[in-house]
Amino acid sequence: MAWFQTWFNTPYYHILYSDRNYEEAEHFITLLLQDLKIPEGSKIIDLACGKGRHSVFLNKKGYDVLGLDLSEESIKHNQTFANPSLKFEVHDMRNEIFPDVSAQKVDAVFNLFTSFGYFDSPEEDRKIFKSINNVLLPGGFFVLDFLNEKWVKNTLVPEEKLVKQGIEFKIKKKIENQFVIKDIHFTAEDKEHHYYERVKLHSPETIKEYAAELGLETVKTYGDYSLGEYDAETSTRCISVFRKVTN
Template sequence: MQKENITWYASWFDTPYYHILYKDRGYDEAEAFMKHLVEFLNLPENGTILDLACGKGRHSVFLNKMGYDVTGVDLSPNSIEHASQFANETLRFEVHDMCKPYPKQFDAVFNLFTSFGYFEHETDNLRTLKSIKAELNENGFGVIDFLNADYVIENLVEHEVKEVDGILFRLHRYVEDGFIYKDIRFEADGNEHHYTEKVKALTLKDFESYFTAAAIDLLAIFGDYSLGTFDKKTSTRLIMIFK
């Protein structure tokens, strides 16, 4: 039995199995979201974007194809190694801890698809927001795309079995101590594997408290990838624009 329990996101995100489980995420929806975002933000032509927690870089690559100068950073060396094959003069990738300020400022910093709230220590959430603020230039915008915790908890599917590439992933979701958990078990390569995803069930009110503490101004809130109105009972996402 292999039970990977270091910092869960450092270990799980750095495995090939994470990318297998989530390989069918909606690319069309994600690309449409990027288009809606940059149009709403009215970013300058050839503007600079920091893709914070970029994973294997698919959003960075798409933004770069749209004409933006993109830097993708992630804690996972394996993800950055994969993403680096797409690098060019206006697209680069680096291993970086998003709790710490990146040594450059940008027209926009994107933190997409629930890449926040993983930390064991509450202070790291605030450190990350302060880092994002430091990474924005004078006219820059920050974007956090987070799950809508109220909706997720209300509609939680506790047990699910998902087969991807011949691997049966047994998923168990639950809420405990203010966190939303996903317990993931599967057999692969002759071994049994067990990982646990854990994200703090942060609400809009929680983020507003963080923003106040970080001297961040919240400018707009949306509830889906089409930038529809946010409703805490029915919206699937909590998308916040700030500076």
């Protein structure tokens, strides 16, 4: 079983990342919606939605939202927020979002806060872009919020300890074969635990190539959550905005 199938399904993953900045995330999404001029009532897929914080916020902003995630535990948690214009389903992003692609089309797909780069092969990455292209309406947007490769390499901290909810997480990081590997050790409930994360450092050029191969044109690249200009050396993020080419 892949690392993300086990680690994301544990309560400890959510404990480790429990201090994520909700205000920053909501501010980013608000700016993004305004900049892309996505009308209220539009259909948006939140791909790899986790525990649904972005899906819920998008729905409160007036959008019809479908949150998709591989973690059954996260989707079970999210069902408590569901309503007629906010739905959640278990889904592997490598598969077609709707097997019958003529059944539904959406105005935008958001993949936020580093939910890409988990897979080993370029073929698996291309499957993600293909499924997104198939589900988008002509002119629809795909937003991919990812790590900035050079910034990660320049700022990597090899070791750190974090205490969250009484649990001390010992974390080691390294870059190996273009993957950032994060080793995570901790003791909880009188047991030793070991998990890891492995995310490929895709370059912006590679991401754009994947998109272009499948009919998605690059329209914007932001460098941070305030929609600042992207700089390969100094930007903390690489947030790519693609649009489905209209024929």
